[in-house]
Amino acid sequence: MEFRDLKAQYNKYKNEIDSAIQEVINNTNFIGGKEVNTLEQRLAEYVGVKHCISCANGTEAMTLLMMAWDIKEGDAVFVPDFTFFSTGEIVSFVGATPVFVDVDKDTFNIDTVKLEQAINKVLDEGKLTPKVVIPVDLFGLPADYIEIERIAKKYDIKVLEDAAQGFGGSINGKKACSFGDAATTSFFPAKPLGCYGDGGAIFTNDDELAELLNSLKVHGKGDNKYDNVRIGVNSRLDSIQAAVLNVKLTAFIEHELEDVNRVYRLYNEKLKGIVETPVIPESYVSSFAQYTIKLKSREERDALQTKLKENGIPSMVYYVKPMHKQSAWADSGFVESDFEATNELCDTVLSLPMHPYLSEYDINRVCEIISDMF
Template structure:
């Protein structure tokens, strides 16, 4: 059993994927080929925004936004404490200070009450200037973007939606990656929509921001790549990855999002009386980058993971260490007592195999292993 079965997906769409790659090879337009423009148009249309700007990976997508918004030393950027390292990393990389915020125990996403409190605390201390909120759509579930946008307007802050895990999710029909002033996603292979290497994208309705990002991602180009009007970076998605993504986007739209939610329902029906299962609020749809359960304590979690491994079932722990305890952020002071939920989650969460090609008998096998352990 695979944790996320990319091979099954490839076998199903092998003819289309191979054909798309071969067309790029035949045309030899490896950078900036027609596949890029087609993908950007399709992604923007699917998400429901005016612009999609592809780039090298999800981390650089966020970095480009920090550059475009001129986030720098002395600025405060608010990030959930329970997430992957890159969301905080790009803040420090810009010279700004990441302010970590505890998360909601049910959704795993940033706690909006604690977010409001954290912004007020920074304002009262007067050492930093609050600038940006980066909510993360963790495990495929969109954050509480309605309340986050209300808070952002209250304090005149920008919002960057980190949709690296959330592509395909939605709130009352509004798609992930369409919230905030800009949004980013990742095409890392294991993501809901992944390529066969690294890749990322930025989404926005802002025409001026789009123009600036298209310059920044190609060495700060002006009219052409040899007319450089600002300092930028080299961050482009290549044509082969775009060709792969064009095939996989069609599959994602046609059936994968629906299939992964069907698997979610099968899992939850079997496990709901055995362990704590994912909570999906009313009106929300998750794209289930991960299906994450909670155990009673670290000992039980680690014991179950060992049992699953013994039974040939892969599992993962996202995340074993909270952001505020990462050594890379040691220069900043964080009070451990401000992160009670995150600290608990790091000791109790376990992610089970989850992907659109998981079979009912696979879920049954996972369930039986958990039931025997419990």
């Protein structure tokens, strides 16, 4: 059994993917070109924003926004404590200070009450200037943007939606990647919409920001790449990856998002009352980058993971270590009691196989083993 079955997806769309890649090779237009332009237009239309700017990966998508917004030393950027390292890394990379915020233990997303408390604490200390909050759509579920955007407006800070895992999710029909001042996603192969290497994108309705980002991602270009008007980076999505993504985007829209939610419902039905299953608030849709259950303790979680492995079933722990405990920020002086939910989640979460091609037979196998154990 595969944790996320990219082989099954490829086999289903082999002819379309191979043909799309071959066309790029035949045309020898490997950087930019129609595949990238088409993808950006389709992504912007799907999400419901004016601009999609593709780039090399999801981490650089966020870094480009830090550069465009001139985030620097002395600035505070608020980041959920329970997430992948890159969301905090891009803050430190530009010299700013990541301020980690505990999460809601039901949704796994940033706790909005604690976010406002963290902003006020920074203001009271007077050492840093609050500039940005980066909510993460963890495991495919959009964060609480209604409340986050209210708080951001109150304190005059920007919102960067980190939808690396969230592409396809929505709140009241409004798509992930359309919230805040700008949003980013990742096309890492295992993401809800993934390519066959690295890739990422930025989404915004801001015309000036889009123009600046298109310059920054190509060495700070002006009218052309040999007219350099600012210091930028080299961060482009190549045409072969765009060609693959164009095929996969069609599949994602036509059935994959619906199919992962079918798998979610089957899991929930079979695991109800046995373990804690994912909580999806009313009017929210998750794209289920992961299907994550909660156990009662680290020992129980580890025992279940061992049992699943013995039966040939893969599982993963996202995340074994919270952001505030990462060695890179060892000297930052965080207060451990501020992260009770995150610390508990790191000890108790377990992600099960999850993808659009997971059969009901395999779902039953996973659930029977879990049921037998408890």
